[in-house]
Amino acid sequence: MGQISHEQFYQLIEARQSIRQFKKDEVPDQVINRILNAAMHAPSGKNRQNWRFFVVQGKKRDDYLTYSQKSWLRIKDILQKQLKPSLYDFTERFFFTLGNAPVLIFAYSVNTAEENYLTSIGSVYMAVENLNLACVAEGLGCCTMGAPLEIKKEVDEFLGVTEDELYKKGEIELLCGIVLGYPDHKPPKAPRKTENKITWLR
Numbered sequence: 218m219g220q221i222s223h224e225q226f227y228q229l230i231e232a233r234q235s236i237r238q239f240k241k242d243e244v245p246d247q248v249i250n251r252i253l254n255a256a257m258h259a260p261s262g263k264n265r266q267n268w269r270f271f272v273v274q275g276k277k278r279d280d281y282l283t284y285s286q287k288s289w290l291r292i293k294d295i296l297q298k299q300l301k302p303s304l305y306d307f308t309e310r311f312f313f314t315l316g317n318a319p320v321l322i323f324a325y326s327v328n329t330a331e332e333n334y335l336t337s338i339g340s341v342y343m344a345v346e347n348l349n350l351a352c353v354a355e356g357l358g359c360c361t362m363g364a365p366l367e368i369k370k371e372v373d374e375f376l377g378v379t380e381d382e383l384y385k386k387g388e389i390e391l392l393c394g395i396v397l398g399y400p401d402h403k404p405p406k407a408p409r410k411t412e413n414k415i416t417w418l419r
């Protein structure tokens with residue numbers, strides 16, 4: 218590779234963290250294209266490259282706020298039990314404003330009979346992690362979000378996916394949203410739990 222050292226590679230991995238507060242600065246199209254290109258360098262089952270991405274900006278992004286608020290209503294009770302009050306309030310604000318992120322990306326998986334369902338889903342998530350790491354390399358921040366799944370059908374309609382032939386055949390599925398932009402906060406690193414995660418067999 219020659220350009221980044223072994224050390225820099227691991228630093229980049231460890232520097233990734235979910236960002237939920239953004240500067241209003243727009244992200245140039247060529248930067249968005251670079252991170253999507255990185256996403257699409259991910260491996261995929263049978264090399265089907267079964268990801269589909271929808272990039273949402275401008276008025277369409279503003280329109281999504283209503284949907285984000287709706288997804289919040291579906292998860293807020295669970296989070297109220299899990300989070301301390303200050304973090305709960307921060308998360309609520311995040312769902313109402315999306316942290317001012319100028320760009321939203323929705324990742325879909327094309328699931329067809331030629332590939333195992335979980336392999337299809339996993340392939341797209343590998344691309345999403347590449348995208349997360351490319352954001353770090355670009356000085357961007359992002360947060361991958363499962364919350365849109367709470368209102369899956371509405372998001373499909375919002376993005377026009379319901380008009381797609383694949384949708385009509387039940388072969389395309391929303392996996393996550395990703396909010397991204399230039400970071401406007403530096404949250405503490407979420408601690409990593411190492412116990413009982415790895416089993417070695419020899």
Ligand SMILES: Cc1cc2nc3c(=O)[nH]c(=O)nc-3n(C[C@H](O)[C@H](O)[C@H](O)COP(=O)(O)O)c2cc1C
Pocket residue numbers: 233234235236237360361362363364365393406407
């Ligand atoms: C599949 C997936 C779904 C997630 N959904 C949400 C979400 O809906 N809202 C949110 O604020 N964060 C979401 N996150 C971010 C996680 O909360 C975050 O990754 C985790 O707390 C660890 O923090 P870190 O990303 O800073 O290391 C999601 C992450 C993943 C991988």
